[in-house]
Amino acid sequence: MGTEFCVVCGRSDVPTVEGVCATCFAKRTTLVHVEGRPVVTICPTCGARKTGQVWDRRGASTLLSPEDLTPFLTVHPEVGIRKIHWSEGGQNPLMRDLEADVELVFRDERRTEHLRFEVKIEHRTCTECSRRSGHFYTAVIQLRAKLDDPPEKARELRERLEKQWERIMPEARKNWKEALSWKEELPEGWDIYVTDTLAARSIARLGKSRLGGTLKESATLWGRKNGQDVYRVTLCLRVPHDA
Ligand SMILES: [Zn+2]
Numbered sequence: 001m002g003t004e005f006c007v008v009c010g011r012s013d014v015p016t017v018e019g020v021c022a023t024c025f026a027k028r029t030t031l032v033h034v035e036g037r038p039v040v041t042i043c044p045t046c047g048a049r050k051t052g053q054v055w056d057r058r059g060a061s062t063l064l065s066p067e068d069l070t071p072f073l074t075v076h077p078e079v080g081i082r083k084i085h086w087s088e089g090g091q092n093p094l095m096r097d098l099e100a101d102v103e104l105v106f107r108d109e110r111r112t113e114h115l116r117f118e119v120k121i122e123h124r125t126c127t128e129c130s131r132r133s134g135h136f137y138t139a140v141i142q143l144r145a146k147l148d149d150p151p152e153k154a155r156e157l158r159e160r161l162e163k164q165w166e167r168i169m170p171e172a173r174k175n176w177k178e179a180l181s182w183k184e185e186l187p188e189g190w191d192i193y194v195t196d197t198l199a200a201r202s203i204a205r206l207g208k209s210r211l212g213g214t215l216k217e218s219a220t221l222w223g224r225k226n227g228q229d230v231y232r233v234t235l236c237l238r239v240p241h242d243a
C-alpha cells in the first residue's frame with residue numbers, strides 16, 4: 001500500500017483512515033458515552049418502568065439492571081459493543097453512581113472504555129397500580145369453563161384459560177389491551193378487571209368467536225355520577241377445551 005503512515009503517531013504498519021490509525025482515532029474520539037444525567041422512572045409498587053408515555057416491565061426488580069442502563073449509551077456508528085460490565089455504588093438510593101466497562105470492537109480492534117455517570121431514580125406509581133389501589137374498573141370479564149364440560153383442577157383450568165386468552169390477544173386492539181387493569185385467580189377461573197366497558201365487551205366478543213365460547217352480559221348498579229346511574233358490567237365468557 002505504499003508509504004501510508006499515521007499523521008499522529010507515525011506508524012506505517014497499520015491501516016489508516018484519512019491519515020489517522022484506529023488507535024489514534026479512538027483516543028481523540030468518543031466511542032461511547034452517556035449524555036447528561038439520565039433518569040429512570042420506577043413504580044415502587046410493581047417495578048414497572050416508564051418509557052415515554054408508556055409503562056412496562058411490571059414485576060421487574062426495582063434495582064437498576066442492564067435493561068435500564070444500556071439504552072443510555074450513545075455509541076459511535078463504527079463501534080460494535082461486545083460486553084458491558086456494570087457496577088453501581090453511592091449512598092443515595094435516588095441518585096446512583098454508575099460505572100461501566102464497555103468491551104467493544106472499533107475497526108477490528110478490541111478496546112475497553114470506562115464510563116462513569118450518575119442515574120437519577122424517580123419513584124412514581126404507575127397507572128395500573130394507581131387504578132388498582134383505587135379499585136377503578138367499569139367491567140369484569142369472568143373467564144370460566146363451559147358448564148357442561150367435565151370438571152378440571154383449578155390450577156390446570158386457569159392455565160388452560162390463560163393460554164387460550166393469550167392466543168386471542170394478538171388480535172385485540174391496542175386500546176382494548178390498555179384497558180385491561182388487573183386479574184384475580186379464582187378456583188373457577190379468572191376475573192379480569194377492565195377500565196373501559198366497550199373495550200371489555202370487544203375483547204369478550206373476540207374470545208367468544210375465536211375460542212368457540214359463550215358470552216353472557218349483566219350489569220349491576222354501582223353508584224351515581226353527575227345525576228346518572230353508573231353500572232358495572234360483568235361479562236361471563238365460558239370457553240370450551242380446544243377441539
Ligand atoms: Zn496513530
Ligand SMILES: [Zn+2]
Nearest residue numbers: 043046126129
Ligand atoms: Zn405499578
